[in-house]
Amino acid sequence: SHILKKDQDSTKAWKGKTEQLLKIDEHDFTMRPAFGGPPIPVGVNGQVESLDRISEVDMDFTMTLYLRHYWKDERLSFPSTNNESRTFDSRLVKMIWVPDVFFVHSKSSFIHATTTDNIMLRVFPDGNVLYSMRVTVTAKCNMDFSRFPLDSQTCSLELESYAYTDEDLMLYWKNGNASLKTDDKISLSQFLIQKFHTTSRLAFYSSTGWYNRLYINFTLRRHIFFFLLQTYFPAILMVMLSWVSFWIDRRAVPARVSLGITTVLTMSTIITGVNASMPRVSYIKAVDIYLWVSFVFVFLSVLEYAAVNYLTTVQERKERKLREK
Amino acid sequence: SKREIKMRKLDSTKIRPLKSEQLLHIEDHDFALRPGFGGSPIPVGIDVQVESIDSISEVDMDFTMTLYLRHYWKDERLSFHSNKNKSMTFDGRLIKKIWVPDVFFVHSKRSFIHDTTVENIMLRVYPDGNVLFSLRITVSAMCFMDFSRFPLDTQNCSLELESYAYNEDDLMLYWKHGNKSLSTDEHISLSQFFIEEFSASSGLAFYSSTGWYNRLFINFALRRHIFFFVLQSYFPAMLMVMLSWVSFWIDRRAVPARVSLGITTVLTMSTIMTGVSASMPQVSYIKAVDVYLWISFLFVFLSVIEYAAVNYLTTIEERKQLKKRGKASGMYSMDAVQAMAFDGCFHDTDVDMELTPFPDHCEENETKTSQTNISNVDTPRLRRKRSLKGNVGRIILQNNHVIDTYSRIIFPSVYIVFNFFYWGLYM
Numbered sequence: 001s002h003i004l005k006k007d008q009d010s011t012k013a014w015k016g017k018t019e020q021l022l023k024i025d026e027h028d029f030t031m032r033p034a035f036g037g038p039p040i041p042v043g044v045n046g047q048v049e050s051l052d053r054i055s056e057v058d059m060d061f062t063m064t065l066y067l068r069h070y071w072k073d074e075r076l077s078f079p080s081t082n083n084e085s086r087t088f089d090s091r092l093v094k095m096i097w098v099p100d101v102f103f104v105h106s107k108s109s110f111i112h113a114t115t116t117d118n119i120m121l122r123v124f125p126d127g128n129v130l131y132s133m134r135v136t137v138t139a140k141c142n143m144d145f146s147r148f149p150l151d152s153q154t155c156s157l158e159l160e161s162y163a164y165t166d167e168d169l170m171l172y173w174k175n176g177n178a179s180l181k182t183d184d185k186i187s188l189s190q191f192l193i194q195k196f197h198t199t200s201r202l203a204f205y206s207s208t209g210w211y212n213r214l215y216i217n218f219t220l221r222r223h224i225f226f227f228l229l230q231t232y233f234p235a236i237l238m239v240m241l242s243w244v245s246f247w248i249d250r251r252a253v254p255a256r257v258s259l260g261i262t263t264v265l266t267m268s269t270i271i272t273g274v275n276a277s278m279p280r281v282s283y284i285k286a287v288d289i290y291l292w293v294s295f296v297f298v299f300l301s302v303l304e305y306a307a308v309n310y311l312t313t314v315q316e317r318k319e320r321k322l323r324e325k
Numbered sequence: 326s327k328r329e330i331k332m333r334k335l336d337s338t339k340i341r342p343l344k345s346e347q348l349l350h351i352e353d354h355d356f357a358l359r360p361g362f363g364g365s366p367i368p369v370g371i372d373v374q375v376e377s378i379d380s381i382s383e384v385d386m387d388f389t390m391t392l393y394l395r396h397y398w399k400d401e402r403l404s405f406h407s408n409k410n411k412s413m414t415f416d417g418r419l420i421k422k423i424w425v426p427d428v429f430f431v432h433s434k435r436s437f438i439h440d441t442t443v444e445n446i447m448l449r450v451y452p453d454g455n456v457l458f459s460l461r462i463t464v465s466a467m468c469f470m471d472f473s474r475f476p477l478d479t480q481n482c483s484l485e486l487e488s489y490a491y492n493e494d495d496l497m498l499y500w501k502h503g504n505k506s507l508s509t510d511e512h513i514s515l516s517q518f519f520i521e522e523f524s525a526s527s528g529l530a531f532y533s534s535t536g537w538y539n540r541l542f543i544n545f546a547l548r549r550h551i552f553f554f555v556l557q558s559y560f561p562a563m564l565m566v567m568l569s570w571v572s573f574w575i576d577r578r579a580v581p582a583r584v585s586l587g588i589t590t591v592l593t594m595s596t597i598m599t600g601v602s603a604s605m606p607q608v609s610y611i612k613a614v615d616v617y618l619w620i621s622f623l624f625v626f627l628s629v630i631e632y633a634a635v636n637y638l639t640t641i642e643e644r645k646q647l648k649k650r651g652k653a654s655g656m657y658s659m660d661a662v663q664a665m666a667f668d669g670c671f672h673d674t675d676v677d678m679e680l681t682p683f684p685d686h687c688e689e690n691e692t693k694t695s696q697t698n699i700s701n702v703d704t705p706r707l708r709r710k711r712s713l714k715g716n717v718g719r720i721i722l723q724n725n726h727v728i729d730t731y732s733r734i735i736f737p738s739v740y741i742v743f744n745f746f747y748w749g750l751y752m
Contacts, residue, residue: 266591
């Protein structure tokens with residue numbers, strides 16, 4: 001009976017708290033590893049969970065990704081017999097040093113916090129750390145609409161350390177070109193995502209120096225089918241309808257005029273409809289060219305009938321004068 | 326004495342001269358480490374009660390759900406001594422001091438734990454160390470939707486739960502009561518959908534950098550109610566097509582009438598089509614409602630083209646007739662009703678219409694014709710009555726172009742056949 005009293009509590013076998021397992025109180029974690037020495041290399045890799053939306057009007061995109069950092073901090077090494085890593089809670093993040101990566105040109109972002117902060121910290125016995133988080137970020141993307149809707153947009157998400165320059169922290173893609181993975185089911189309704197690829201560069205700030213910057217680039221090609229159905233086909237049909245007027249007897253004045261003017265009205269409605277969901281850019285878009293040229297055709301068919309009507313009236317007056325003589 | 330005993334009411338919190346930390350011995354353990362740290366994975370049971378499905382958005386392709394999420398596990402560090410084996414219920418503030426599983430919703434866009442009036446969290450600890458941890462959460466998660474059969478479609482969505490940090494070797498997530506772990510409030514209903522079924526399933530997910538994780542799925546299927554779209558899109562489209570058939574029964578000489586009827590039905594169909602696309606994502610394939618609206622648009626368009634053909638062929642016919650009668654008169658005879666239909670001016674009697682020019686003004690034409698018909702002035706009334714009575718038959722049976730006659734039958738029958746095919750295929 002005495003033996004069956006309590007199951008062994010393995011945390012008690014360590015005879016200490018995490019702080020004592022990892023000896024956190026003995027070091028000052030406000031200083032980066034190897035402070036004062038060579039820059040610490042921090043590897044980054046990521047998995048894109050989804051591209052939530054692309055907004056033309058705001059010229060931005062929203063992406064959710066798992067962002068993982070890898071570095072070595074010897075102050076966190078601990079003795080271990082089996083060389084297995086230990087997984088810790090997000091509360092440990094506040095007590096140790098972690099890289100301060102931020103997203104350049106981001107408008108808003110947050111780390112998901114349901115049911116608890118979506119953060120993982122895994123420490124290996126030799127001091128290697130894996131720090132992973134789930135982040136949703138909305139970032140700016142300059143879009144060029146001169147070939148809209150037959151356009152391709154290239155956007156990129158940029159990662160950089162906020163405080164540490166090139167001499168303190170070296171940010172790099174951990175697996176080179178294979179650092180960025182995507183879920184199989186990433187898809188957008190309006191775009192085809194052509195490829196994700198990673199690059200890195202240095203960025204210079206005149207006040208603070210050179211920083212490593214990592215880029216996640218992707219290209220989006222717009223599906224034209226929706227615009228064919230919504231804009232191009234109705235415009236083509238309206239132009240064809242305006243040609244019907246040429247086959248109707250020229251004496252049917254009300255008929256030809258109402259046909260012409262109603263097709264002009266419908267073209268005008270189609271043009272307004274396209275521009276409702278677009279930013280007000282200062283150059284002409286591909287779809288504008290098509291719609292305005294179609295509008296000119298429809299407009300000219302109205303003018304054509306005005307000319308026919310006028311010349312017929314003139315002809316009729318001449319004939320009447322001849323008959324009276 | 327007795328009076329002293331009655332003076333102060335017994336304060337039950339003072340009977341236990343300890344705080345809850347001392348009840349649960351929290352300071353003695355390190356709760357940053359999971360139960361069974363370094364040993365076998367800890368099993369965590371999950372139980373869900375869905376309170377409501379708040380909204381389904383086609384444009385964003387997501388859904389919002391509010392649910393009670395309950396976790397069950399055993400942490401012996403929390404066991405305490407008790408005579409009655411009753412559980413103790415604690416506030417949400419204890420969460421920060423002990424270990425709790427870090428479940429998150431995969432593919433969620435936004436989520437939050439309700440915190441009115443205080444955080445909606447319950448922690449219940451049993452004397453043997455079993456813990457029940459319950460939360461009320463609203464989560465918006467992605468749902469990939471396929472609109473190729475919209476609005477006669479059924480969407481399958483699922484909410485996925487997984488631990489963020491602990492993989493299969495550390496934490497085993499499972500449905501506590503198997504298939505019955507998922508329960509729903511009775512009055513869950515959506516205005517636009519019928520919720521077919523809720524089911525629970527589980528699987529494993531692999532991340533190349535971090536390993537295998539247990540994932541639990543809450544699956545549900547939503548079937549769209551078609552009534553709204555029937556009322557909003559299908560009926561108006563059907564009525565517009567039927568209106569365009571009215572044009573075949575109108576005299577072919579009523580040019581303004583037939584043309585404006587055709588063109589206005591085209592305009593209305595165009596407006597209906599724009600209205601449907603307004604609340605839909607801009608997908609790259611054709612939807613069931615698009616098929617119906619575009620084919621109806623085609624019917625309406627063809628009725629305009631049909632009248633252009635009829636008018637053109639009628640004009641040719643008239644010219645041939647004119648050549649036969651000779652060039653001298655330059656006129657042909659029309660009865661009053663037909664003349665009215667042609668140029669929109671009121672004609673009292675039969676008129677002779679000149680072929681090439683058209684009247685400058687209706688009244689001028691009238692005075693001209695009345696001069697030529699002065700001999701008929703005695704019996705205008707009788708003539709008018711006669712001409713009106715016989716006119717209905719004449720409009721319908723005589724002076725019909727053969728295209729119109731066939732169109733009256735072909736257009737409706739082809740449209741009805743199309744409807745049979747469409748509804749048979751999609752429903």
